[in-house]
Amino acid sequence: MAEIIFDSVGKVYPNGQRAVTNASFTVPDGSFTVLVGPSGCGKSTLLRMTAGLETISSGSISIEGVRINEVPPKDRDIAMVFQDYALYPHMTVAENMAYALRLRGLARDEIDRRIRNAAEILGLTALLNRKPAQMSGGQRQRVAVGRAIVRHPKAFLFDEPLSNLDAKLRVQMRSELSMLHKRLKATMIYVTHDQVEAMTMGDQIVVLNEGRIQQIDTPMNLYLRPRNRFVAGFIGSPAMNFLEMRLDEDGRTALGRGFSLGCSDALARALARTPEKRGIVGIRPEDLHDRLEWPDAPSDRILTAVAVNVEPLGAEVFVAAAVGEEQITARFRGDFIPETGSRLELVPDFSRIHVFHPETGERIEIPDET
Amino acid sequence: MRTDSSEGRRTDFPLLYAAATLCLIITVAPFAWMFLSSIKPTSEILKMPPVWLPSTITFEHYRRLWSSAFASSMVNSAVVSISITLTTILVNSMAGFAFAKYRFPGRERLFTLLLATMMIPGQVTMIPVFILLKYLGLLNSYTGLVLPGTASVFAIFLMRQFMMGIPDSVLEAARLDGASEPRLFAQIVLPLAMPAIATLVIFTFMASWNEFLWALIIMLDESKYTVPVALAALNGQYGTDWGLLMAGSVVTILPVLGVFLLMQKHYIRGIATSGLKG
Numbered sequence: 215m216a217e218i219i220f221d222s223v224g225k226v227y228p229n230g231q232r233a234v235t236n237a238s239f240t241v242p243d244g245s246f247t248v249l250v251g252p253s254g255c256g257k258s259t260l261l262r263m264t265a266g267l268e269t270i271s272s273g274s275i276s277i278e279g280v281r282i283n284e285v286p287p288k289d290r291d292i293a294m295v296f297q298d299y300a301l302y303p304h305m306t307v308a309e310n311m312a313y314a315l316r317l318r319g320l321a322r323d324e325i326d327r328r329i330r331n332a333a334e335i336l337g338l339t340a341l342l343n344r345k346p347a348q349m350s351g352g353q354r355q356r357v358a359v360g361r362a363i364v365r366h367p368k369a370f371l372f373d374e375p376l377s378n379l380d381a382k383l384r385v386q387m388r389s390e391l392s393m394l395h396k397r398l399k400a401t402m403i404y405v406t407h408d409q410v411e412a413m414t415m416g417d418q419i420v421v422l423n424e425g426r427i428q429q430i431d432t433p434m435n436l437y438l439r440p441r442n443r444f445v446a447g448f449i450g451s452p453a454m455n456f457l458e459m460r461l462d463e464d465g466r467t468a469l470g471r472g473f474s475l476g477c478s479d480a481l482a483r484a485l486a487r488t489p490e491k492r493g494i495v496g497i498r499p500e501d502l503h504d505r506l507e508w509p510d511a512p513s514d515r516i517l518t519a520v521a522v523n524v525e526p527l528g529a530e531v532f533v534a535a536a537v538g539e540e541q542i543t544a545r546f547r548g549d550f551i552p553e554t555g556s557r558l559e560l561v562p563d564f565s566r567i568h569v570f571h572p573e574t575g576e577r578i579e580i581p582d583e584t
Numbered sequence: 585m586r587t588d589s590s591e592g593r594r595t596d597f598p599l600l601y602a603a604a605t606l607c608l609i610i611t612v613a614p615f616a617w618m619f620l621s622s623i624k625p626t627s628e629i630l631k632m633p634p635v636w637l638p639s640t641i642t643f644e645h646y647r648r649l650w651s652s653a654f655a656s657s658m659v660n661s662a663v664v665s666i667s668i669t670l671t672t673i674l675v676n677s678m679a680g681f682a683f684a685k686y687r688f689p690g691r692e693r694l695f696t697l698l699l700a701t702m703m704i705p706g707q708v709t710m711i712p713v714f715i716l717l718k719y720l721g722l723l724n725s726y727t728g729l730v731l732p733g734t735a736s737v738f739a740i741f742l743m744r745q746f747m748m749g750i751p752d753s754v755l756e757a758a759r760l761d762g763a764s765e766p767r768l769f770a771q772i773v774l775p776l777a778m779p780a781i782a783t784l785v786i787f788t789f790m791a792s793w794n795e796f797l798w799a800l801i802i803m804l805d806e807s808k809y810t811v812p813v814a815l816a817a818l819n820g821q822y823g824t825d826w827g828l829l830m831a832g833s834v835v836t837i838l839p840v841l842g843v844f845l846l847m848q849k850h851y852i853r854g855i856a857t858s859g860l861k862g
Contacts, residue, residue, distance in 0.1 A: 265756075265760060266760075267759070267760075287756075287759045287760050288760065288762040292760065293760065294756075294757065294760050296753040296757060297753070298753055300751065300754045300756065301754075302757075302758070302772060303754075303776060304776060313758070313761050313763075314760075317762040361761075365761075
């Protein structure tokens, strides 16, 4: 088990494409760190550099304090689970798992013991003599994980391991991988583009965009205090609503495109700090409430909207609504299903509102209401 | 109710089946004639009008063949063809793997250049290669027969195309599992390339077994003749022993047939069921 340190890591491909720029972070020993971001953000490149499958253009990666930039993949003692599982098609499950151990010259009975152990953890005992082609996607995924755990490596790397599975199986494997992490207490780095996977599995999440780290934090901090507009929009589903607003001269009202909203003192002060008192106000769909729920809301702190599209999911309802010229999404409890075209009165929870710089997208801290 | 049974299909296209049957007869007839002639008494082989079935079956021609120099040419051919096949597989699968899976500067250009050499007919290079082998002292030797055919652009192309289909992630997984490049090649790549290898074994073995011109040019001693050369030698200047020639032809075909039957399982199965895709 090991701590992995990324120090100003950069990657430029031979064709000049810059995949990762100046990435510095630490994966603590035994942690489950998730690298998340949209496709092409450099998350897989970072993982592959850790494994040794890509060269490191600048900076360094060290495991247990030892710089590994020049160490070939086979000597890094790292196991990786690939998106397409990458099982050896001509070998049985047992042979797939035994391969790395045989190459290390482990004794026959030790290899058997480790395979039996891993097969038991992953429920593969009955499948040990099957070939990959005779198994389902979920079973192959387990074999790929099994092949990693029999090695007792310093760290596990996962490259979007669940993206080829169907939705139901993905949820199941997600919790199984989390439980596996708790059981093994191993250092794991997990790459995904799915923010739900990131939020539910990670101890620490590294959000990447266009090769740059946007924020490194715990799941709840990412959700509650996103450092910039990108993170705010990426984490959370449905995504946060962004409204471009300007503080009116009275200092108490924010003007949007075709609507206005009475500000809390804190929001007014935050907007006052932006250039020309103009900022991007972020409100998560779940922080918009129907006025019936919050009857005490002052009448000027209400967004009047028209429901454009209603998506009841059973336990909850997503409502797309037009506010002035903007469209926003609200999330209600499942028992409140407004009709399409009906008028809604939405009350934002001002204690959970976010403000971002209109140009840089950086978070503008909202001072506590006093 | 109309069913799409195989019976229905057969009656649907009587002409097609008649044509196919005719083609089959045209293809098989010469082989049948060859085989039947090899077990006919000499007097019946050239009888007019021709007789298909021998009045008495005789293995006389085979007996004479076995006691002639032809028997040792079978051994020569076996040694040569097996050597060529093995070295071809080894050398070209390695080259194909490099072209398919290693990134190096000029890779595409080099490959195009190799492909371009396929346009040069073998006859053009035959004399230069002959002179080269003379300087190397390899004339009249098995090495001289095997060596020039070892690197084959067609074989490299075939292996490269197939190996491009092996997912990179499988190779990367093996590297992370601790496999060195030679081990990776031997234990992961070669087994996965079996369908391509089987195809190449069939083609190479057939081509080297039937190779006539080069074998004729380079081998000077009669004791070192390969089967096609020995077979041609049976065709005498003043007269031909047809029985012997037919028996020799039958024996010549057998190893090729054997190799095909041995390899066809992999050859036909191909990549379809190799289970690479998730």
